[in-house]
Amino acid sequence: MPLAALVATALSSREAAEIWPHLAANVLPAALGQTALLLAGVGILCAVIGTGTAWLVTQYEFPGRRSLEWLLALPLALPTYITAYIYVEFLGFNGPLQAALRALTGWRSLRDYWFPDPRNLAGAVVIMALVLYPYVYLSTRALFGIQGASIVEAARTLGAGRARLFWRIGLPLARPALAAGLTLVLLETLNDIGATEYLGVRSLTLSIYTTWLNRGSLAGAAQIACVMLLVVFALIAVEAKLRGQRRFALSARQPRALARKRLHGRDALFAVLACALPVLFGAALPIGYLLVEVLQRDLSSQLDIGLLRLLGNALLLAGTAALLVVGLGIGIVTAGRRGREAWLKPLARLAALGYAVPGTVLALGLLVPLAGFDNAVANASRQFLGLNPGLILIGSGAALVIAYVVRFLAIGISGVESGLARVSPRIDDAARGLGAGGAEILQRLHWPLARPAIAAAALLVFVDGLKELPATLLLRPLNLDTLATVVYGHASRGVFEEGALAALLIILAGLYPAMILARTGASQRG
Structure with missing residues (x-):
């Protein structure tokens, strides 16, 4: 429905025909x-x-490997826009790095020295990569961890060195996971609006936002959104092609775990640095900067009822969306598992396409049907009851919850599917033969076995909901703010440091779920 409404908005008005030549040129x-x-x-x-x-x-085994294995996933809790704000402040002329440099050298102004400016395309690439790499890390780590020892040992016996072992064995086997992780990275990059705007990158997402709100052209924004959808579908097609060209299979029996090769001296130092630097620049430095800002500016006084209300709004919206996503995911996957109809599985795949739609595009597409529903209910209420209920969905947080559910439903479906993959359909058949109904099978068989995977999916949705900015900016009612919108507002006015406490609360709220996900994935492989 949102996509149909988006296309209709882009094509059906006189304004659409008039503005397209300007947009195209x-x-x-x-x-x-x-x-x-x-x-x-x-x-x-x-x-x-x-x-x-x-x-x-x-x-490989090297000092600190066990801790770094789960610490590498922590940037997952940091929104790209907050990280961008932090690095602009940290690397700016008045930031601590340049201030220390001037104190050491005696330089006084930028005429005395040159320092890189992060507010450009190159800065956006580096900053966003520091936050988004965990999508690739987690997917490829999981696949590298299940590779059988016999494959690697056979390659070593045939004379394969470290580099050849990675390029000829490890990377080809991990290509499906790499393609899936990169697709998530690129979709999240497309979805971003706060970081690209602040860093001066004129992306498609930012063009949709400015065309709609700043120029007041809904049709023009819809046309740019349709072009953006073509980019999204192209990314999905490339990912499917990369995964489908080659297929690899491991032994049907449980593969023997590979003994990690211990590194010493220079090699161990290189491994530690290679794993520690992404953690330092992707998580430790941004969190440390926010803590210092909060303490130096005594921003703890901002922790009043107003800020707690904003935190409650964010937690309520993200938590409600997580519960709905998990519930819908269980229903969809269970229906596809039990049903024999051929159309069930394609329909489930269609329901999961929302994650591929950026937040700005989704908000733009939802605006027309949600407004139509609100107007229909209001007209019927006035006609038959003499009451004016106002905007039920758009005027409350319900529109935001709907947008979150549509966008993150794919996470719930994939989480439930991965959890139920370990339950053989023959077990279901045996339970039915013993007289168990569908509800009893779900409660006594499916839920206990799939609970860890479902919980992980719920945590992911919760973290992503806390960080979601584009859809929140465009669909929130005027009387509803969240921590993300407050941080964005401070940064837009050039006083991001005033929102340091709100930014820190967003990160801390998502940090614990990210730690649980990372440590659970590491412990499951031993």
């Missing part, structure tokens, strides 16, 4: 070019960092 070329460069840069950096660190922690 002046807006889309620059936005497409900037978006393509941003996607390429972030994708390459995330592939290098995520795959490289995953290979090191799964194949």
Whole structure:
């Protein structure tokens, strides 16, 4: 429905026909070019960092490996826009780094020295990659961890060195996981609006936002959104092609775990640095900077009832969306598992496409049907009851919850599917033969076995809901703010440091779930 409404909005008005030539000549070329460069840069950096660190922690033993294995996933809790705000402040002229440099050298102004400015395309690529690489890291780490020892040992016996073992054995086997992780990275990059706007990158997402709100053209925003959807579908097609060209299979029996090779001296130091630097720049430095800002500016006084209400709004919206996503995921997967109809599985795949739709595009597509529903209910209420209920969905947080559920339903479906994959259909048949009904099978068989995977999916949805900014900015009612919108407002006014406490609360709320996910994935492989 949102996509149909989006296409209709882009094509059905006189304004749409008049504004398209202007967009095609002046807006889309620059936005497409900037978006393509941003996607390429972030994708390459995330592939290098995520795959490289995953290979090191799964194949080698070195000092601190056990801690670094789960610490590498912590940037998952940091929103890209908050990280961008932090690095602009940290690297700015008045920031601690340049201040220390001037104190050491005696320089006084930028005429005396040169310092890189992060507010450009290159800065956006590096900053966003530091936050998004865990998507690649977690997916490739999981696949590297299940590779049988016999494959690697056979390659070593045939004379394969470290580099050849990675390029000829590890990377080809991990290519499906790498493609899936990179697709998530690129979709999250497309979805971003706060970081790209603050860092001066004119992306497609930012063009949708400015065309809709700043220029007041809903039709023009819808047209840019349709172009953006073509980019999304192209990414999905490339990912499917990369996964489908080659297939690899391991032994049907449980593979013997590979004994990690211990590194010494210079090699061990390189491994520690390669794994520690992403943690330092992707999580430790941003969190430390926020803590220092909160303490130095005595922002703890902001922790009043108003800020707690904002925190409660964010937790309520994200928590409600997580519960609905898990509930719908259980229903969809269970129906596909029990049902014999051929159309059930394709319909489940269709329901999971929302994650591929960026938040700005989804908000734009939901606006028309949700407003239509609100107006229909209001008209019927006035006609038959003499009451005016106002905007039921758009005027409350319900529209935001709907947007979160549509966008993150794929996480719930995949989580339930992975949990139920260990339950053989023959067990279901045996339970039915003993007289168990569908509800009893779900309660006594499916839920206990699939609970860890379902809980992990719920945590992921919760963390992503806390960080979601584009849909929240566009669909929230005027009387509803969250921590994310408050941080964005401070940064837009050039006083991000005033929102340091709110930014820290967002990160802390998502940090514990991210730690649980990372440590659970590490412990399951031993």
